[in-house]
Amino acid sequence: MTKQALTDLVLDASVVATLCADTPGNDLHTALERLCVQGVRLWLYTGEVHDTLTRVQTKINTTESSKSMTISDARQCLDQKLPKFQWLAALSQDMEYADDADPLAVALIRSTERLGGNAGILSGMPSRLDRGMPFMGADSVFAAEFEPRIDFIDLKIQQDRIRPTLESSIHRVLYHGRYVMGVEIENLEERLAQMAGVEHCVCVSSGTDALLMALMALEIGPGDEVITSPFTFFATAEVIALLGATPVYVDIDPQTFNIDAAKIETAITERTRAIMPVSLYGQCAEMEEINAIGQRHSVSVIEDAAQSFGATYRGQRSCALSEVACTSFFPAKPLGAYGDGGACFTRDENLALRLRQIRDHGQDRRYHHAHLGVNGRLDTMQAAVLLAKLDIFEDEINRRQVVAQRYAQQLAVLENESKLALPIVRSHNTSSWAQYTIRVQGRDELQQALTKSGIPTAIHYPVPLYRQPALAQIEANCPQSDRAADEVLSLPMHPYLSEETQALVSQTLVDVLAASLSTQNQYAGTKV
Ligand SMILES: *Cc1c(COP(=O)(O)O)cnc(C)c1O
Numbered sequence: 001m002t003k004q005a006l007t008d009l010v011l012d013a014s015v016v017a018t019l020c021a022d023t024p025g026n027d028l029h030t031a032l033e034r035l036c037v038q039g040v041r042l043w044l045y046t047g048e049v050h051d052t053l054t055r056v057q058t059k060i061n062t063t064e065s066s067k068s069m070t071i072s073d074a075r076q077c078l079d080q081k082l083p084k085f086q087w088l089a090a091l092s093q094d095m096e097y098a099d100d101a102d103p104l105a106v107a108l109i110r111s112t113e114r115l116g117g118n119a120g121i122l123s124g125m126p127s128r129l130d131r132g133m134p135f136m137g138a139d140s141v142f143a144a145e146f147e148p149r150i151d152f153i154d155l156k157i158q159q160d161r162i163r164p165t166l167e168s169s170i171h172r173v174l175y176h177g178r179y180v181m182g183v184e185i186e187n188l189e190e191r192l193a194q195m196a197g198v199e200h201c202v203c204v205s206s207g208t209d210a211l212l213m214a215l216m217a218l219e220i221g222p223g224d225e226v227i228t229s230p231f232t233f234f235a236t237a238e239v240i241a242l243l244g245a246t247p248v249y250v251d252i253d254p255q256t257f258n259i260d261a262a263k264i265e266t267a268i269t270e271r272t273r274a275i276m277p278v279s280l281y282g283q284c285a286e287m288e289e290i291n292a293i294g295q296r297h298s299v300s301v302i303e304d305a306a307q308s309f310g311a312t313y314r315g316q317r318s319c320a321l322s323e324v325a326c327t328s329f330f331p332a333k334p335l336g337a338y339g340d341g342g343a344c345f346t347r348d349e350n351l352a353l354r355l356r357q358i359r360d361h362g363q364d365r366r367y368h369h370a371h372l373g374v375n376g377r378l379d380t381m382q383a384a385v386l387l388a389k390l391d392i393f394e395d396e397i398n399r400r401q402v403v404a405q406r407y408a409q410q411l412a413v414l415e416n417e418s419k420l421a422l423p424i425v426r427s428h429n430t431s432s433w434a435q436y437t438i439r440v441q442g443r444d445e446l447q448q449a450l451t452k453s454g455i456p457t458a459i460h461y462p463v464p465l466y467r468q469p470a471l472a473q474i475e476a477n478c479p480q481s482d483r484a485a486d487e488v489l490s491l492p493m494h495p496y497l498s499e500e501t502q503a504l505v506s507q508t509l510v511d512v513l514a515a516s517l518s519t520q521n522q523y524a525g526t527k528v
Pocket of ligand 1: 206207208209232233235236278304306307328329330340341342
């Protein structure tokens, strides 16, 4: 491990005692505060809590003779005198070397190793420092240099916020043992249905499987056509084709990147069975218009809400806007699990029942298979993770609004100079900001320059689906989708993007675009 790469620092009992006895403002305090600002996480090991509190108590009782400190005073002292820290869980493997002269040292090493390769243990005990890494003295911490790193999506800060709930929820599943269809699934479905504002939620194995099962429940198959957007993730049209049906592509509205509702009706034929709009980047498609078309032609409407859970459309939640809606719990989505997951939402009781059967091999009772289905269940561990995340989800959606507003302010100057176009959210919508996606000409050069400056970006999506080999349709003609595929660029976006980091991202964009102008590489006006 190099000092530069340090991401996590565990403080052992001796260091905590020193920090508690000394007044804030001393060198070690200042150094640790600096580490925190640079994004290094500080930890105290729960397995060492007794030793830590006793040492704090003893140290203060000997240095400040006027006071007599109790254990609970010592506990308070940690919160008052230490920089922001988290508790690092003790697990059973930490006891494996309990015959060591200093068993806690071994336990500390074990627990620190779980944090990953870039974690160290700060200690003031010579016997521990003699063991070498991961034990580190204060000197090496003072000397450490750090490269701030910007994440496209940062899931660590969220995890830090909910760690105690998350750990206990996961452990509860570990011990109760109902790893498939445990009680957490039922709880989660109830809460998700309530959040979306529909009667039924059926949790499934992924967003892709949610879409597949929705189509299966509607009995869509060979010979059928499903109208959708070509400017989306591959899965949207993949599931249509998998069932032997044909995806029929309708071009997008260049302002919202969602399917252009005004163009849907001309694409309807006697084979059309469903319309599958995608609520891209977190903004709902024009569901009212689309539902009206669906009704006029007696075809189903399925919202691909993989990116828009938490968004609203005319005061209603995404996933409550159509006959059936599907979302994804892929880790990077607004509501992400720690693995794959998804859900279907509907008000239709029969459809919900059908979905429940399909996700379990079409069983309507044990070992009686009324239809063909799939193994499409969400696992209980993921449900436990999602339940822990749900408690803070509304707050995270609000934080995303703040981040999006800040981008809009910081980048307004570039839009005014027609160097790029900022995302447009219709006044009847609130976005869940799964992505903050700008459009710009010369996108690839801009992305390269940003990468060089340490700003991560992504392209959602570089190729319209009718140009993908597996789904190729030479006759498809969607010029707005082609243009979007060349111009879109997603910037770092997550609820915990700090004001400073965001300012750095925006300033880098301003600088790069200014530099490119001076070398004749113009990002000409793209405002639509
Ligand atoms: C992520 C995504 C999917 C697929 O979800 P998974 O959970 O990854 O299977 C489908 N459609 C869209 C628009 C997506 O963004």
